Each structure stands twice: as C-alpha cells, then as structure tokens.
Amino acid sequence: MLDQLISSLTDGLLLGFVYGVAAMGLTLIWGVMSVINLAHGPVIAMGMFGTYLLFTHLGVNPYLAMVPVAGAGLIAGLVIYVIAVHRVINAPHLSSLLATFAVNMIIIGVGTAVFSTSPQNINYSLGSVEVGFLTFPASRLVGAFGAILVTACLYLFLYFTRAGKAIRAVANNRMAAELMGIPSSRVLALSFGLGTMMAAVAGGLIATFFPFTVLSGGPYELKSFVICVLGGLGHPLGALVGGLMLGGLEGLIPTFMPVSWVPVVEFGLFVLVLLVRPSGLFGAK
Amino acid sequence: MALLQVNDIASGYEGVQILWGVNLKLEPGKLTTLVGSNGVGKTTLLKTVMGLMAPINGSVFFQGEDVTNLSAHARANAGMVLVPEGRQLFTEMTIYENLEMGAFSHRARANFKQNLDKVYELFPRLKERTRQKAGTLSGGEQQMVAVGRGLMAEPEVLMLDELSLGLSPLLALTLFEALTRLKKTGLTMLLVEQNVTMALAVSDYAYVLAEGKVHLEGPARELSKNDEVRRTYLGI
C-alpha cells in the first residue's frame, strides 16, 4: 500500500514539473500584461506536433527538436501578440479573452484540417529507470530535468539580463518603464513570445510521455489555470511549485478515491483558492 | 535657442479638454517652474510634453527638432526625462534595479558607473540599501529613488512633477537642496510644485498656468513680488 502510494506520488510529481512549465508561460503573460491567453492550449498542441514532425519526418532526436520548437513558439507568440493582442491590451478583459480565443479557434481549425484529430505519438523510448522499488519511464525523469532547466533559464533571464529586467519593469509599472526609455510595446510582445515559447516546450515534453491530438492542449490549458492560481497568478516561479502540487494531487488522490474524482478536487480547490487567496497559496501579499 | 519649446499645446482626456493653447520655453541650464492651482492641467501638460498623452493641437520641439509624434520612450532616449507625480517606482524591484532601469537608454548606458556615483553622492541614503525593494521604502526615500532614476537617464532636460508632495518639510528641504546642486551642474529643469514659495525661490523663470493657458510669466524673482501671484499662490 505504502509502496504504491509512493510510486504514484513520484509519478505525479515528475509530471508536475512539466505541468509547471506549461503554466509558467500562462502566468508570465498574465503577470506582465494582465491577459489570460486562451490560445495557450493550441500552442501546447503546436509544440507537440512540432516535436512530432521533426522526429518522425526528419529523424531529429525529440529533445533536440525542442530547440527549434521553442524558437517557433517564440515567433508564433510575437505574431499572435502583434495581430491579436496589442490592440486590446488596454480594453476590458472580455476583449483580450475573446481575441486570444479567436486565435485558439484559428490554430485548432487549421490544425484539424492539416492533422485531423486522430491521435499521434512519438515513438521514442529511453527505457525505464529503477530506483529501489520504484520503476518509471526515463522520459519522465528527462522531462522533469528539462522543466528545471527551463525554469532556471527563465529565472536567470528575468533577473540578470537587461531584457529580462525590462520585462519585470514593464510588468510592474508600464508607464514608468516607458518614461525611462523602455519600448514597452516591444517588451510586451517579447513577454508574450516567451510565454508561448514555454507552452510549446511544455507541449514537446508532454508529447514524449503520452499520445496526443490537435485538441490535446485543452486539458493542459485548464490545468495551467489551476496551477497558476495555486502558485499565484503572475509569479512564474510559483508556477513550478503549483505544478508540483497539482502533480502530487494527481498522484495521491487515486489511492484514496476513484480516479474520476481527481478533476472534482482539482477544480474545487481552484475555485476555493481563487476566492480565499487570489494571490496564490504562497503569494507574498 | 530654447532647449525645449512647447507651442500652442491643447490637450485633455476623452470629452474634457484641459489645456487650450499653452506656450512654454525652457532655456538651457535654467530651472523653470510651473505654477498653478490644483486641476489646472500641470500634470496634463507634462504628460503631453512627454508623449504619454497625444495633444489635440500644437507641437513640442526638443533641441530644435519636432518630437510631437514620437513615443514617450523615444523622447526619453533623446534626453527628455520626467520624474512623474506619485513617483511611479518599480516597487517590486530593488533600488539598484530601479536605477539600472533609469539607465536603460543607449545614451545613458555608457556612463552608467559615473552617473550611479553621482546619484549616490546626491542621495547617500540610497547607497546604504541598494538591495532593498523600492516598494518598502519611506515616501522621502522613494522620491529620492525617483529623482535618482531620472538622473540615471542622463537627461538633457529633467521634468519633476510634484517633487515634495506628501513629504515632511525637512525631507522637502533635502530634495530642494539636491535640486539647487543639480542646477549648479548646468542641468535644465522644469519643476511643478505645490510649494510655490520654495519653487520660486530656487527657480530662474516661472510660468503661471490658469484656465488652461499661460496666464503670467517672467523671472521667478519678479513673479514672487507680483501681487496677484502673492495673493493666489503664496497666500500672503
């Protein structure tokens, strides 16, 4: 019983790292420009398919493939920002929600036409790892490692580079940033691009675990909402903690009740945290 | 030639026009002050000059060039720097990072070290707590960071909106003292200040804004003797 619990928890936590990366992109965008990117799920799916195409058709190692996928995610984000988001950045929330949802429809629509909605998978196995009584696919371990790497890079970027500090400055006070000579529109576009880049990378990592379809981003988008709220909306590093919490919950709950109750607990908790502590469980304020 | 010239600026918010044709000139190396009662549009004027608000009419010339259509950040890069009302610090960032952001523009980055030393010399208190988050500072210290951040941008003209608002008289004095020291370095400044007595005392030239226009102007010393100014703004 205990063995099973620990193994299920480990499994959940390893997955939680990757959830964290997906949520980090969403929370970064929210933190900088108060926009909830409803095109987040489809971008995750794009990351899955990008990795898949590079691997299946060009034989690129899937982990290596994530580098160009990240680049494409960044560019996609810049394009989405310029076309759909910039004009509604100061409008009421409904406008940016629906504008990003329109992008969601466009990506899903084109994606369905090109790839149909039949499931694909990346047929690349790293074998499994055994630690004591625990056995899990090595891809999970690599995924968790990748997630930590991405988080560390984001942290270093935001706190130790000029562009990163400019992002934080714009997030903190856009007018003051503009007065200091920071081109705030370009910084917003860059932040949006980084957010979608992380979504694409997360998609790539998830694609090494599970089969996926064009629509597979949706559930991860919803999970990202939950994670962002748990970790504090707008705090990129909180997203990793939130991801681990969600992963942990997903690992633990099935040992106590039927798996189908997992989303009830997740979303119940989500609404509760939003109501009680909208700044997140570890929010400073 | 005037360093900054404001021609016939009309500006306002949606549905409410506040400025109805303001003309203003800043001579290089001079400290100019803008006097006027609350709500007359001093902040609106500064925001329009900086490009944070689009004018309905009129133009802004800086160093002889028309900057009316430039964005605020482009004007900042050209050397026009505003220390805004309410300080508007990056509250989640440290003092050092705030100063760093001040030096964001290309022109300011080259002399980062010297400018930083100058700011620390002007406000030694900031040097003691460079790693502290700006949001946790007292009002006076925040204003020092705001001015310091503005100076880091290596301004050709420094505009200060409500420098002493909400500060104790002692702290206000410290900031005015800093202002006179900056003036000696030959920095061109435009000051908006509710403490008119102090403002006129340190300024070279002054404009009085009323009903959306320049109502009076002249050397600060003369204006401080003007009966109307004394009655309306100095309370004497």
Next chain:
Amino acid sequence: MKVWQKPGFWLPLVIVLVWGGAVLLIHQDTMRESAFVLLMAVGLASSLNILLGYTGYVSFGHIVFFGLGGYTGFYLLSEQGWPLFASAIGGGLLSAFIAGLVGLAVLRLRGAYFALATIGINEAARAFVSNFEPYGGATGMFVNFSAYQKYGGPGPALWTTFTFLWITTMVVLVASYLVKHSRFGLGLLAIREDEDAAMVMGVKAPKAKTITYVISAFFPGVIGTLYFFKNGNIEPGDAFQLHMSIEMLVMVMLGGMGTVMGPLVGAVGYQWLRGYLLTSPIFKDLHLAVAGAMLLVIILFVPAGLVGWVRNHVQRLQKVLE
C-alpha cells in the same frame, strides 16, 4: 411612456413571435429542428447578456447552468415522471439556486479572476456530475419512453418542446428589456462603468450582482431541460461544453453586448455563419479557423457589435434597437 408603447420592446419580441408562430403553422420537422437550435442560441445568448452586458461581469463558464439545470430537469422528467413544464421550471430553479449560492462568493472577484472562477466552476460541476450516480454518472441518462406518452408519442412531444422553447425565448427577451430599463438596471450599468463609484452612490452592488446572476442562470436551466429532452439523452460531455459557453459570448459580442436586440442578431448571425461555413465546399475543413478570424476582426475593429455599431452610426434607429 409605458413599456408596451416602446418600439424597442416590441421589435425583438415580434420577430421571435412571428418566427416561432410560422414554424408551428408550417409544421415541418426539419424546419422545427433548425429553428430549435437558433431559438436556443438566442435564449442562451440573451440570458448571458443579462449578466455580461448589463454588469460587465464575464461569465466564461455560463454553460454550467445549462448543464446543471438540464440534468436536474431531465432527472425530474425522466426518473421522477414530472411533466415537461414543471421539470423545466425545476431545472431553471436549481440553476438559479446554485447561482445564488456561488454568486455571493464568486462575484467578489473582478475582471479576469471572475472569468477564471466561472471556468473552474463549470469544470468542477462537469467532473462532479460524471461521478454522481443518481444522474447516471459518466454515461448519463436516457429518456424513459413513458415520458413521451404524455404528449402523444415522440413526434408530438418534440412539437410541445419547441413551443415551450419558443415561449421561454420570448420571456428571456422581455426579462432582458425589463432589467435594462428598470431602476435596478440603472444600478447595474453604474456597476459596469465603475463598481466602486456605484457603491459610493448607494448601489448595493453585491446584492444587485447576485440577483442578476440568478436571473441569467435561471433561463439556461430551463432551456437545458428542453434541449436534452428533445435529444432524448444527456451526458456530462454534452452538458458542460466550455466551447458552447464561449460561443454564447461570441454571439453576444457579435450582436452587441448590453443591448436587447444584440444577442438575437448575434445568435442568428453566428449560427447562420457556422451553418454556411460547415456546408460550403471551400471552407468546410477550415470552418473553425474562418469563424475565429471573423471573431478576431469583430473584437479588434467593431467592439460594440453589429447592433451597437448601427446604434452609434444611425441616430434614428436608437429608439428601435434597444
């Protein structure tokens, strides 16, 4: 002037009255089916608009009231043998009750936080119902065949359902007009413009918002019962589709939020467009992408929606298009 003397009150009502009446007279099954889908869209979009358009609160998961009410009405009808009318009202009341319960808490959240919370509520409700055995769990429920007998078999029952939906849609439009033009509605508009200022002016915002939420939740519950009875079965996947929720928002935006006529125009326009794209040989595969692109254009360039745009540009029509 009394309400019934105003053209803005009558216009949407007469349109729906004539439209539904014509369908009943012509009595053709395919026409009834397409009119059902359209009227349902009008009813749902108008209910959402009562909250969204008049208070500015973006309920992204509004479909939860369609699902919960639909489930409850379906259960009463099929498992408990209640008549259709009573079941539909029962479904509506349950939705209204749930809205009252969560509303007080959730409506404290503003802007995007509220939108996120409503998504969470919808997902939680979907997951809960999937586990709720009296409602059939993950497989849902099928209509007990005896339920049709009361209405003279499945065929006539469908016509009865349509008639109920037609009446409900008209009631929604009346409710929407009355809310907008009452003192209460004035308070809501104040909340939409600036909630804090409205509170200072004496608008009891929490109470007013909750009442509005309850009203806008009641009708989807009624409509849900009618829809699932017509379909003959209900399951969690159909009842809580976030996608449908967003379609409702799109319809309101397309027509013009905060107007009575807007959701009617938006719902019909959206469904027509969808139908056209789905059957057009050129756009068939890309219908979702094309619809998305059109939505984007509307959001970016015509944020007031069609009715709002006309109202802003043609002064004379302002009295007619409320």
